[in-house]
């Protein structure tokens with residue numbers, strides 16, 4: 001009886017809120033991107049990207065085992081696809097909403113086998129969508145929020161799809177939504193104090209939209225549609241040749257921004273097994289609503305990295321674990337990330353995680369997926385943009401022998417049985433599939 005009622009509720013829920021990611025534009029763009037991916041146009045650049053990643057890892061004495069090598073290959077293939085995905089929807093006179101930066105969607109997605117396109121430090125909680133923009137035109141983004149919406153979201157106008165460089169942004173808390181959940185955002189180069197307006201300029205090329213889901217079972221990203229208001233009669237045509245050239249440019253830039261910038265400069269320059277408390281960002285006085293902590297890990301089979309952290313003023317945070325290629329491993333099936341809503345909280349409001357290869361039997365386990373080395377990027381979002389955002393956020397890491405875990409974990413730690421772990425993992429798969437398959 002209970003089961004059938006649940007099934008009914010699930011069916012109704014589906015009717016009311018069909019997956020907002022399963023659109024015709026998504027299918028068309030995925031199809032086009034895949035056709036370019038399966039050509040040989042990117043073979044040379046793929047090799048250069050691979051060499052850059054390996055060079056960085058060797059510089060920091062990371063042993064290039066068969067596992068590491070295959071992790072880098074996987075990451076580079078996804079980097080190539082992401083560069084193409086950023087290019088097939090790059091015409092600001094013909095804008096579409098395109099969901100990108102996902103792990104592979106290999107079944108039941110309009111019959112397509114969509115390969116992964118995660119380019120650097122994917123967040124399994126996050127739905128990323130991009131819309132091409134030019135300051136020559138005026139756009140309306142028609143949005144629709146479902147229920148109470150998601151844990152955190154933002155609309156960033158960026159000047160480079162690879163390094164981002166935000167021109168202007170509209171943050172979740174500032175978005176004005178009608179009673180029925182609908183809203184309209186305008187984007188143009190004109191100045192306006194009207195709500196939900198984002199001002200573009202000559203540098204802006206893309207609107208990058210992030211929806212972070214805290215509770216995967218109930219939160220749904222907004223439905224989005226883009227309208228160009230004053231489309232010119234004869235806009236420049238984007239040919240296949242243009243698209244390939246742009247994808248190559250993206251791949252070259254990505255190789256630098258991620259292979260050097262993210263992997264080397266941001267991550268491997270940090271102490272091993274020691275994620276630090278995030279510092280206040282003062283880059284050119286920009287406002288920050290996000291703080292992050294990067295670190296490489298290197299753990300023996302009988303070791304665990306115990307990390308206790310505080311939430312500070314953030315509304316949302318997530319602790320994801322990556323391979324040395326900076327992508328998560330099977331984010332649907334493995335515990336490679338936990339956000340604040342998915343985690344067990346200590347009595348004093350902090351959170352404690354065990355990062356290890358072996359299952360430690362605690363709720364807050366982060367699985368290294370059999371890897372000895374890899375990386376992490378902890379992030380806190382929804383921070384006040386006044387500048388003292390990261391204040392009150394602390395990270396306390398400690399490497400301990402696996403056998404001594406009980407001695408260092410808080411008394412209140414939630415331990416899980418084998419059956420409870422199976423349930424936690426089953427729910428993860430089910431909730432992930434709700435959005436990632438059609």
Ligand SMILES: *[C@@H]1O[C@H](CO)[C@@H](O)[C@H](O)[C@H]1NC(C)=O
Pocket residue numbers: 308346347348349350352409410411
């Ligand atoms: C909060 O609890 C954690 C886990 O027991 C502990 O490690 C930490 O020191 C506590 N923080 C404070 C400020 O007492």
